[in-house]
Amino acid sequence: MRRLFLIAVPYLWLLALFLIPFVIVLKIALSDTALAIPPYMPTLDFAGGWQAIKDFFSALDMENFVFLTEDDLYWKSYLSSLQIAAVSTVLTLLVGYPLAYGMAMAPDEWRPTLMMLMILPFWTSFLIRVYSWMGILSNEGFLNQFLLWTGLISEPLIILNTNSAVYIGIVYTYLPFMVLPIYSALEKLDGSLLEAAEDLGCSRLTAFWLVTIPLSKSGIIAGSFLVFIPALGEFVIPSLLGGSGTLMIGKVLWEEFFSNRDWPVASAVAVVLLLILIIPIILFQRNEQKEREKNQ
Amino acid sequence: MRRFTWFNATALTFGFVFLYLPMIILVIYSFNASKLVTVWAGFSTKWYAELFQNDAFLDAAWVTLQVGVASSTLATILGTMAAYVLVRAGRFHGRTLFSGMIYAPLVMPEVITGLSLLLLFIGIGLDRGIFTIILAHTTFSMCYVSVVVSSRLVSFDQSLEEAALDLGCSPFESFRLVTLPIIAPAVISGWLLAFTLSLDDLVIASFTSGPSATTLPIKIFSAVRLGVSPEINALSTLMIGIVAIGVISASIVSKRAAVKQRQDEQAADRS
């Protein structure tokens, strides 16, 4: 009996506040805009009886989804988001792997301190960390000042409000999410495997490529998903660091909702984004499940 | 045998410089007497003074704190229950859906969760305000808490719970007197994680808040959309400072505890 209660409480909470909202999003995506509060119709009126419910379902249509395919903005944004998220993930991996590797190879006494240094940015406000780049990448920002002062450039580089700033922003803010899983996988690596590889004729570099990297695969996969999936729907970074030319679907959704007040279209955008994400999310969960079972 | 090469040292140095330089620059600029980022006009704390006189910011901070404490506490309770279910409850109908719902929010883009929650609140006629933000934050935070707590529970020695039952505890007493004190560090980090996520959340709060409830991140965002602001620099420095003190002290405390534990064990073997 007690077990039932223990399961039921979090279960019901999540059903009510996580799952059901998604159903509602789907419903709104199939509705029309209305100059009303709430700004969509039809609304489901239970009091109207069975006829009202039938009317409700007949008024739903795929109009919004069709609209998404007609207007260039949307599919371009989806594509652009996929591209930006993918490139950022790769960049984060390139920056994050050596960092994780350095931490894993460091002497034991240093580990707690290094871990603390890696975790501190993670606990610091995301918004602030993105904001900090505004002051660095702007035309009068720190980076341009420094480069002009050293004479490396003669004109300020335009970085802020371009896609490049978005890449930098994503790599910077999501770095701990890539480093920590890779570090955790590398830490478990048995040093004697590398010694065995070298004993059998590998150079240090080959041993790294043939032994270390494959064995840290689970960390690489976990880290990549932890960057790619949220980055796809990012809003804050493209909003603050990107320009009007930066097309990311999170920004499009926000603007559709808050600026255009077109809730049905915003919902349709969300539904499509979710469909795009389902496969990566399932893959991520499968990977996590496999890891958990391996460790038990 | 680990070899700490020059490559490793360089990677570490560059990596951490990359991570910390922006924040250090921010801190330095917060003391810049000039409003303009480019010109250094001397050391000044006037932006801090202006910050503390800005009522709108102070109100938003208060709202943010309330939401943070309330949602983290609720999330910790729900998340710990969920962790228990995931680790101990074995198979039951709908278990796949349950674990899917626990892990999905960890990677779900915030715009989607925010939008869906807002539509829910409107659909059931709930007025948006502090309460709705708390509901929203609790929902995604509990998933993070459950990940932290369940990873601790997995390595928890069940024979301790059995011993407690054997000595006369009811199942709930066994949780309260034996399990909880021992997993407390994980539960506390879960709470802190939930608190940090709540304090930092912009997107979901924007969707689910109402005219009466503005949180600090919302205020910060609307200020910085227009560009760099020295008051925000000051606010950011304060927040970085608080987090830094917290993380460093926690690190020192846990290091001391680990050293003492090792010393005790060595002494015991000798006695």
Add this chain to the structure above:
Amino acid sequence: MEQTEFAPWNDPTATPLIQFKGVTKRFGDFTAIDNLSQDIFECEFFALLGPSGCGKTTMMRMLAGFDQPTEGQILIAGQDMAGIPPNERAVNMMFQSYALFPHLSIFDNIAFGLKRMKMPSAQLNERVQEMLRLTRLERFAKRKPHQISGGQRQRVALARSLARAPKLLLLDEPLGALDKKLREETQFELMDIQEKTGTTFVIVTHDQEEAMTVSSRVAVMDEGRIMQVATPANIYEEPDSVYVADFIGNVNIIQGKASKTGDDGYDIHWADGYAPIQAKTSRQLDEGQTAFVALRPEKITVSRDKPTDAGNMIKGEIVDIAYLGNMSTYHVKIPGGLVIKAQSANTRRLSRRAFTWEDEVWLSWTLTAGSVLSE
């Protein structure tokens, strides 16, 4: 002075403390306990002995209340334990891993069960002190489990499980983690404490020496069934199956066909052309039935010259000698290829030993030295 032997299982008027009645336990497809019935009496030190997977731990967990039988009944002091949770039974358990609460001091660990009983604090303090004295842990009361050694932790686990003065104490491989010397000392301590407190102990172990040392009766288990229950002496001297004979100590098993020679005498024809083994047994065997003679190594005499008055004798060749300090085990190959182990004390110095490798020797034993088994 004649001591009355403690043997309530032979007393028809005695009521058992624990009764297993047709108990079966299944985990999915796997049957861990198969239709098991057994009585255990008060003040017994009862050992469940067997290899891993034989079901002994499952039996213990069902007594403690952590598992429920799939079929059958378990009664403790006449009360059916079906549906009664562990915290409501007058049973306590000493865990294999000790399961000491790491966040509580030794004192609080021992007091834990007493607090659940809502014992008044003066009485509680006294009881804990008594337990500390009993296990010689007074000095360590304020320490935490990680601040004491492995042997001390074992004693805390014992003290904690005895604090509530349970009717029944279950011990799950309690001495497994201790080194040999400590284990031997602790075995005698356990027996002392059991007698002093008058508690019924049920111990689960895979170490047969341990079971033989401490227990009043041993139950040898295999694959969910009890093969034999008897006192250590009887289990050793009168095993009733080859499995039990082989499990306990060392034994030689010689297979042959039985033919009756007298009231309780049988000839076991084990090889053509050689004199049959003569043995006495109360077991009833059919003519020509396959029988096994179980012979303990120490009951076999090794001699260079042919013995004149032994009941049985066989000639063989020494193929191996295992020197154990106080004893030597001679591996003697007899006709047919079987190697018999014969053990005798090293009464003479090694250099003066009578036999060496490849010597031809005579093995001899009496008519009653071996057990005749049918399975």
